[in-house]
Amino acid sequence: MSRPIVIENASLYGDTTATILVEDGVITAVGATVDAPDDAVVVDATGLIALPGLVDIHTHLREPGREDAETIETGSRSAAIGGFTAVHAMANTTPVADTAGVVEQVWSRGKEIGLVDVYPVGAVTVGLDGTQLSEMGAMAHSKARVRIFSDDGKCVHDPVIMRRALEYAKTFDGVISQHAQDPRLTEGSQMHEGEVSAELGLAGWPAVAEESIIARDVLLAGHVGSRLNVCHLSTAGSVEIVRWAKSRGVDVTAEVMPHHLLLTDESVRGYNARFKVNPPLRTQADVDAVRAGLADGTIDVVATDHAPHPDEDKDCEWAAAAMGMIGLETAVGIVQKTMVDTGALTWRDVARVMSEAPARIGRVEDEHGRPIAVGEPAHLTLIDPADPWTVDPSASASRSNNSPFGGIELPGRAVATFLRGVPTHLSPRFEGAFA
């Protein structure tokens, strides 16, 4: 039995100040004063925001296959540092997570490491090649209990395959999480198609290649009455389409990534491939639109699309470089900078978009994204909103350091993370208490 933990004077959801008692992995008391056992570890949370543990529905852990970029262990550690207690590991591994065997391997390795709950995402199609449905049922009924299916990295572009996937996933309350990218409109694409691509001579990735797939998919989801999740929505037009679909009652949810909340295609001007990502960094008008969409609830979730790549895949010509950015450790700081400190979201809203809604989409809401209340599992994140820090990618716990945020100052960060009452991340200020 671990010692009880008493988290004193935390600001719950940024609203009310209270003390939280955690015993045996469960919250056993919440209140202005709490009767803590004598042997309890005391965590002084004065000035800190307490949120339910963060949940990422879009993480690349790279294992199996690309352990040079990330492993389930290093990715889990990075997630815990970022304040996450659950991550959904994307299916584009080698081999692809398109069978019960692979998803169970990922799931059990995550459990063995125990730093976050790792929920595997299953591939929609065999080998992500968009032609034959994978055995979604087997993955759903495996120990990994897969509920999110995605060919992320590739788009399920064949409308018939997409329709069947949406319909079939209803069998086990699954969701198809679509990487919306028309493949023909993006052959060889290198960056957002616009004024910057015109000048830099890099092949354009037009907004319409994302928007046309989202438009088709919301119509399909509405037609067959299925759940659709839109991965990494990045354009103003996509926000409009999702808003329209929701107004028509389509069961659609959408993600936005921290980098699309902060950065624009102007960053590409130096040809530094750390800014190469898919979908690409868009314009300021798009950044403004996705922020507004997140603020008004059109966009449900902030997910990271944490995508580790080794140096050699980034330290090269732009066209030769891999697409993707790491982002677990910087996510909450960027959300604070772009949404909370600007007044667009409250911390209670952050709990919704980074914990409750993602848990619901992944159908893990019985375990994660729970209220901070008596009887609930003690998945908790303490955030210091007044702890400015400068991002140093080489200091990341990820095996890779391909962050686009190096040198940027963020206003706050997660300073402690608890998974079932066990600290999985403690900033140095708390290490003494648990020694």
Place this chain on the structure above:
Amino acid sequence: MRHLLSAKDLSRDDAILILDTAAQMAATQEREVRKLPTLRGKTVVNLFFEDSTRTRISFEAAAKRLSADVINFSAKGSSVSKGESLKDTALTLQAMGADAVVVRHWASGAASRLATSGWMHGSVLNAGDGTHQHPTQALLDAFTMRKHLVTDPLGNDLAGLTVAIVGDVLHSRVARSNVQLLHTLGATVVLVAPPTLVPIGIDPWPCDVVHTLDQALDAYDIDALMMLRVQRERMTGGGAAFFPSPEEYSRIYGLDGARMRRLPDHAIIMHPGPMNRGLEISAEAADSPRSVIVEQVANGVAVRMAALYLLLAGEEGAA
């Protein structure tokens, strides 16, 4: 000036200095002994990741006439084809003590990466990076225009001239470089291309855009008409479909004798080479007295001598 990466980096004064220096270099090329001792002891590497015999020998001639040691490094590989990476190539050149690297690469931004990644310390001279920039081409074009169209070339820019550039603007580093440099030098630039070959996002470019060559000939008093090379196979095959057929392209955008005769008498005809005779330009136009296409090649050597000189000898104050 430490590197020459983009025409955009050049101020009007920079550009005029290069053109004036090129004029001096060109004058030396009329002498019996054409070799100058200026860059003796300096090493210039021609690093070519893309085949371009014309550009390579132009730079090679320029460096040799300035007495530099020249190393030609043809690196077909790339990080894509699993050859040596750009970084390792750069480290190798650094170890060999290259004072300047002239780089031609299929990837936009490759020259900028070489110059700014800290892999090597020498000057980088961009000899064409993907569909981005080819600054010495724009400089040699400006030099050629100034020589033919400006009464008193030395010290002067191209104010008042109108230049039309016809063809595949989307994939053209020549067009990108020329639009920026010609604008800096005060010329009016008109791009002529089918909408499929005009980049989305062109609005801020300091130029006009029209969609047929006849329209350009009607609407502008053109002083210089520059025809761009069309990559025949790339344009219509493989589902790229930039235009329906080479024949249709030739009908709407090709420069034939009839269109040539609609130009003002003093107007010159240019082409960066290599030409597709019968596609973007007819033999009648290419071989006419108005054509300065062969002279562009000679001017290329003088301009590249000037660029190498200003990059490598400039800091020592010799003028």
